[in-house]
Amino acid sequence: MAASGYTxxxxxxxxxxxxxxxxxxxxxxxxxxxxxxxTSSTNADAAxxxxxGTPEGLVVVAEQxxxxxGRRDRQWLSPARAGLTLTVLLRPGTPVPERDWxxxxxxxxxxxxxxxxxxxxxxxxxxxxxEAALKWPNDLLVADRKCAGILAEVAGDAIVxxxxxxxxxxxxxxxxxxxxxxxxLRLAGAESLDxxxxxxxxxxxxxxxxxxxxxxxxxxxxxxxxxxxRRLCSTIGRDVRVLLPGxxxxxxxxxxxxxxxxLVVRTVEGSEHRxxxxxxLHVR
Numbered sequence: 001m002a003a004s005g006y007t008x009x010x011x012x013x014x015x016x017x018x019x020x021x022x023x024x025x026x027x028x029x030x031x032x033x034x035x036x037x038x039t040s041s042t043n044a045d046a047a048x049x050x051x052x053g054t055p056e057g058l059v060v061v062a063e064q065x066x067x068x069x070g071r072r073d074r075q076w077l078s079p080a081r082a083g084l085t086l087t088v089l090l091r092p093g094t095p096v097p098e099r100d101w102x103x104x105x106x107x108x109x110x111x112x113x114x115x116x117x118x119x120x121x122x123x124x125x126x127x128x129x130x131e132a133a134l135k136w137p138n139d140l141l142v143a144d145r146k147c148a149g150i151l152a153e154v155a156g157d158a159i160v161x162x163x164x165x166x167x168x169x170x171x172x173x174x175x176x177x178x179x180x181x182x183x184x185l186r187l188a189g190a191e192s193l194d195x196x197x198x199x200x201x202x203x204x205x206x207x208x209x210x211x212x213x214x215x216x217x218x219x220x221x222x223x224x225x226x227x228x229x230r231r232l233c234s235t236i237g238r239d240v241r242v243l244l245p246g247x248x249x250x251x252x253x254x255x256x257x258x259x260x261x262x263l264v265v266r267t268v269e270g271s272e273h274r275x276x277x278x279x280x281l282h283v284r
Contacts, residue, residue: 011081011168013037013063014195022200023059029207031057038080040067042087043162047155049089056091056158059203065164082169083184084195087162088116088206092214094157101214108218109159110261110276113138113152114229115213115220116161119205120148121232124165127198129191133234135180136254136263137277140165141234145183163202168193179284221259230257235283240265243281250275254283 016035023030039045042060049058064080078085090112092104120140121132124147133141140148148165166174166184174182186193212223220226230236235254242250242265252267262274263283 011079013081014061014199016061018196019061019199023203029057029211030059030203031055033059033061035061036063038062038064038066041065041162042085043151043153043160046087046089046160046162047153047158050091050155050158050160054089056089056094058089059086060089061086061199078164078166078169078175079173081195082173083167084163084165084199084202086199087160088203089155090159090161090210091157092159092218096214099211099214101211102217104214104218107260108220109152110278111213111218111220111225112159112161113150113277114257114261115209115225116150116152116163116206118225118228118232119209120150120163120165120202122205123198123201124148124185127192127194127201128185128188130185130188132232134229134232136233136235136257136283137261137280139180141180142183142185142188144180144234145188146177146180147183147185147188165198167195167198179282219259220261226257226259229261233257235263241284242275243284244275244279245281 014035016033019033023033039062042062045060062085065085092109093106095101095103117134117140121134124132130142135141138150139146151162153160168186169184171187209225213225216223236256238254240254250265250273252265254263255266256264258264262276265273
């Protein structure tokens, strides 16, 4: 009997060829699906490609990431093939005449990790059969536990958006988190742990939401992204404690997310404050 190409039959590898056949086609947004057995960081790989002039639409997927990072340089590691670890390369500031996409204003780029969260929540709900919610600004929650993280970074004139989703991870394999405890789709009782349809659904959702956002010139309200994000965001309506750089903090009720993607917090004194993801260390 021929030896298997992998040792854990519960965690089969992704097929670059099958994914490319399904997702890369004339007129489509995705230009290349690059599946790597191991890399230090998919964000770093995509950023390097961006600086070399690679057009948007590149997807870098790692079966194992050995030096992944979350926000504020927190580690994001996962056993081989236990999750989805990927980064997409976007160039929102470059017009695309053939698609009637104007250049988006750089002030709207903060919506990209939120857009990725909406696409991810939709894929997890449809394919895995579990209810997903979004914790502003960059976490996906299942049963009030962190199941995925999102990190967007500037790479020259491009933006790379990284996503790390725990799929078949066992409890003892979960990464350490601050504040919200971690979980995986397995631990949440998902109907399916097949990463291939999850990845396809995620990338198709990203293509749809990003295309609508680009057509609207980065206007999240016009393309429906703002409304969908608010619907999925479990932070809205909760009492929060926002830790700020420099040791400050803000406490109050998170009342909404505004058109700029900022979290609006009303303090007990009745004053409203808007905070952006880049100004926040943690939301509890």
